Amino acid sequence: MIDNLPFIACAILVILGLYTLTFKRNLIKIVIGLNLVESGVNLFLITLGYKSNAVAPIYTMAAKEEMVLPTPQALTLTSIVIGLATTALILSFTILIYKHYKTIDASKVRRLRE
Amino acid sequence: MINEHLPALVIGLPLLAAFATPLVSKINDKLRNIFVIGILGITLYLVYSLLCNVLNDGIFVYVMGARSTGLTLPSGYKMPVRIILEADAMSVFMAITTAVISLIGAIYSWAFMDKETGKDKFYTLLLILTAGMFGMELTGDMFNFFVFLEITSIAACGLVGFRITRGESSEAAFKTMVLYTLGALFVLFAVGILYGEYDALNIATLASRIQYTMLDKIALGLLLTGLAMKAGAVPMHMWVPDAYAEAPAPVSLVLVVNTQAGLYGLFRVLFSLYGASLSTQTVGWILIILGVLSMFVGVTMALIQDKLKRLIAYGAVSQIGYMLLGVGVGLATLNTPALQEYGMRAMEGSIFHVINDAMYKGLLFLTAGAVIYCTGKRNLNEISGLAHDMKFTSIFFIIGAGAIAGLPPFNGFASKLIIYESVYKFNPMLSVIAILVSILTLAIFVKIFQSAFLGPKLLDVKKEPRSMVLAMLVLSIIVIAFGLFPDVVVDKIVSPAVNALINRMDYITAVLGG
Amino acid sequence: MMSKIVRTITNILYSSILIFGFYIIMHGHLTPGGGFQGGAVVASGIALVLIAYGYDTVRNWFKKSNLSFLESIGALAFIGIAFLGIGTTFFYNFLANSGGLFGDPTVIGINPGNLDTSGVLPLMNWAVGLKVLAGLGSVVLLMAYGIRKGDEE
Numbered sequence: 001m002i003d004n005l006p007f008i009a010c011a012i013l014v015i016l017g018l019y020t021l022t023f024k025r026n027l028i029k030i031v032i033g034l035n036l037v038e039s040g041v042n043l044f045l046i047t048l049g050y051k052s053n054a055v056a057p058i059y060t061m062a063a064k065e066e067m068v069l070p071t072p073q074a075l076t077l078t079s080i081v082i083g084l085a086t087t088a089l090i091l092s093f094t095i096l097i098y099k100h101y102k103t104i105d106a107s108k109v110r111r112l113r114e
Numbered sequence: 115m116i117n118e119h120l121p122a123l124v125i126g127l128p129l130l131a132a133f134a135t136p137l138v139s140k141i142n143d144k145l146r147n148i149f150v151i152g153i154l155g156i157t158l159y160l161v162y163s164l165l166c167n168v169l170n171d172g173i174f175v176y177v178m179g180a181r182s183t184g185l186t187l188p189s190g191y192k193m194p195v196r197i198i199l200e201a202d203a204m205s206v207f208m209a210i211t212t213a214v215i216s217l218i219g220a221i222y223s224w225a226f227m228d229k230e231t232g233k234d235k236f237y238t239l240l241l242i243l244t245a246g247m248f249g250m251e252l253t254g255d256m257f258n259f260f261v262f263l264e265i266t267s268i269a270a271c272g273l274v275g276f277r278i279t280r281g282e283s284s285e286a287a288f289k290t291m292v293l294y295t296l297g298a299l300f301v302l303f304a305v306g307i308l309y310g311e312y313d314a315l316n317i318a319t320l321a322s323r324i325q326y327t328m329l330d331k332i333a334l335g336l337l338l339t340g341l342a343m344k345a346g347a348v349p350m351h352m353w354v355p356d357a358y359a360e361a362p363a364p365v366s367l368v369l370v371v372n373t374q375a376g377l378y379g380l381f382r383v384l385f386s387l388y389g390a391s392l393s394t395q396t397v398g399w400i401l402i403i404l405g406v407l408s409m410f411v412g413v414t415m416a417l418i419q420d421k422l423k424r425l426i427a428y429g430a431v432s433q434i435g436y437m438l439l440g441v442g443v444g445l446a447t448l449n450t451p452a453l454q455e456y457g458m459r460a461m462e463g464s465i466f467h468v469i470n471d472a473m474y475k476g477l478l479f480l481t482a483g484a485v486i487y488c489t490g491k492r493n494l495n496e497i498s499g500l501a502h503d504m505k506f507t508s509i510f511f512i513i514g515a516g517a518i519a520g521l522p523p524f525n526g527f528a529s530k531l532i533i534y535e536s537v538y539k540f541n542p543m544l545s546v547i548a549i550l551v552s553i554l555t556l557a558i559f560v561k562i563f564q565s566a567f568l569g570p571k572l573l574d575v576k577k578e579p580r581s582m583v584l585a586m587l588v589l590s591i592i593v594i595a596f597g598l599f600p601d602v603v604v605d606k607i608v609s610p611a612v613n614a615l616i617n618r619m620d621y622i623t624a625v626l627g628g
Numbered sequence: 629m630m631s632k633i634v635r636t637i638t639n640i641l642y643s644s645i646l647i648f649g650f651y652i653i654m655h656g657h658l659t660p661g662g663g664f665q666g667g668a669v670v671a672s673g674i675a676l677v678l679i680a681y682g683y684d685t686v687r688n689w690f691k692k693s694n695l696s697f698l699e700s701i702g703a704l705a706f707i708g709i710a711f712l713g714i715g716t717t718f719f720y721n722f723l724a725n726s727g728g729l730f731g732d733p734t735v736i737g738i739n740p741g742n743l744d745t746s747g748v749l750p751l752m753n754w755a756v757g758l759k760v761l762a763g764l765g766s767v768v769l770l771m772a773y774g775i776r777k778g779d780e781e
Contacts, residue, residue: 100281122718133703
């Protein structure tokens with residue numbers, strides 16, 4: 001049971017993120033929800049590579065030769081970079097929405113539906 | 115020498131040109147327009163030679179960064195360790211659609227974007243979007259597919275919100291980006307699950323190791339949800355009308371191919387990655403239900419709109435339903451002898467519908483863009499009698515409307531007839547629904563034509579610029595040509611694509627060497 | 629513009645942050661780090677200066693056109709180096725184990741780390757690092773500009 005704890009943590013992060021994304025009305029909180037989902041997925045990717053009693057996969061003065069899998073670490077790094085670019089773009093559009101609509105309540109930002 | 119490196123050049127050349135565009139535009143503006151159109155023309159030629167190469171010699175495998183381009187298994191390894199580009203007939207079919215539509219978008223935006231500022235960023239984003247779409251279509255690696263999926267999401271969202279003087283554009287871009295990113299995160303989660311189980315990211319290696327366990331079912335559900343979110347199938351279609359309506363017209367044209375690239379990803383995962391190991395009846399019926407819902411909801415929501423581009427965008431949602439319907443029927447009959455009778459015909463109809471939809475939907479968006487450019491108004495209640503001054507646009511609109519409704523001799527009729535015939539043998543009710551939706555689509559476009567183009571003249575309009583007429587003329591010629599000679603197109607490029615999807619073992623042995 | 633204490637500490641720390649960021653970029657092939665991580669550290673240094681001194685003062689120090697030029701150079705260098713190996717394949721590492729620039733043979737196993745190895749990788753790390761620092765620096769400066777205009781109206 002204790003070995004599954006990281007997987008449970010990332011499931012909790014994804015569910016909390018989806019809840020925030022769906023039910024909160026402030027636009028900044030929607031962005032935070034998206035970041036929570038992304039953090040959950042990144043945690044899931046890193047946990048996949050774990051082996052017991054192994055060290056970090058860096059050869060410069062390492063302690064021993066058994067190392068955890070390095071491929072999921074590269075995948076997670078790519079995902080973090082993509083998440084950064086996405087968050088920067090969404091926040092820039094939030095600033096523009098505030099300039100035009102003078103509010104960031106998602107139930108009032110609805111000019112396209114009428 | 116170029117013939118050995120074709121897939122890498124097809125992806126790399128637009129990317130190199132995208133980063134060189136800000137430096138070129140410091141010199142001269144017209145030079146930058148010619149540079150972008152030239153690069154897209156060269157890319158079209160490269161994709162055409164890749165098409166001839168794949169249709170004559172079989173699947174083209176390219177290993178990035180190895181000692182020679184075909185060395186998938188270096189000495190002593192049992193599975194490929196590098197990123198592999200794998201171009202089979204379905205990939206080059208999508209790639210040639212992308213190349214043609216991007217070139218026409220660049221030609222159209224010469225005149226359309228003339229008065230806007232920040233045009234060098236527009237062309238940079240357009241080239242990055244094209245490179246991302248080529249990457250999605252030509253890759254043979256699941257994580258590489260995810261990276262290119264995110265590249266296209268970011269570039270498309272930047273282009274949708276391009277006009278920052280209107281508040282509605284920022285709202286549409288916000289919604290688009292949230293839904294695209296959520297879909298891509300689901301895809302990454304599924305790729306993580308598959309990697310954790312089978313220790314491979316390459317599609318061919320995963321396909322040779324996959325068994326249909328409970329975790330694989332979860333991964334399949336996540337992949338289906340994420341890719342359907344990108345394709346705009348019905349429970350997840352909220353972003354489609356907003357994004358297509360607020361983007362400038364050449365961007366709406368390229369976004370159509372973007373959605374179809376997501377649909378290509380779905381087909382690749384279902385047929386080449388999972389293949390016959392999944393329970394084809396269940397997943398096939400899920401696809402059919404999604405398709406029928408999309409067709410129906412798309413066309414009924416379109417009846418009540420009064421903004422021109424939003425209406426055409428709802429029509430785009432319903433056309434996605436046709437593609438899902440045919441492929442769903444093909445998947446549902448995958449392990450049965452009915453596959454040879456009507457399953458493959460249904461898939462041929464759907465895949466032919468992909469290229470037809472790109473052509474006539476693009477033509478409709480370009481005519482709507484011409485109307486908005488010349489009159490400055492977006493609402494159907496305010497325009498009337500445009501056929502007096504804009505003669506070319508009226509003719510092109512008639513061609514586009516006839517094609518989407520499925521009238522002969524346009525290309526929509528050819529692909530829809532194949533879908534009606536083969537789906538009827540599977541279940542007659544589905545075919546009746548498809549024909550009903552077609553009739554409603556015709557009703558919608560007759561309504562637009564009558565209210566916008568016929569009638570008394572209400573406003574003074576500008577003349578349409580020549581580059582816009584040229585772009586629309588090229589699309590109309592393709593629409594009519596595919597409608598008059600459909601069997602040439604189906605035999606040459608659609609049938610090899612369907613065969614490539616169904617023959618999973620060819621895909622695996624091309625990489626793993628039998 | 630923040631108080632004198634913040635500005636003094638920023639003056640002292642700014643050069644250390646820059647050097648640490650460039651160290652992470654340079655040693656990407658030996659220790660954890662590389663192009664993106666080092667570029668993000670340098671960009672956080674730029675953000676520190678922006679917060680401590682306020683947008684009006686900083687606007688003359690970091691010109692947006694210079695940052696955009698650096699970004700194009702970084703991006704073109706990355707794709708250009710990828711195209712240089714096209715004689716064999718796209719993205720081929722033509723400098724590794726060859727005795728030229730960054731060309732010492734790679735050591736296998738646990739070792740103290742030799743900076744002169746790994747071929748094309750340090751060059752690509754520099755290209756990505758330049759692009760990331762210019763890109764993130766531009767993003768932070770433009771957001772400060774956008775918010776400030778909103779306060780004035």
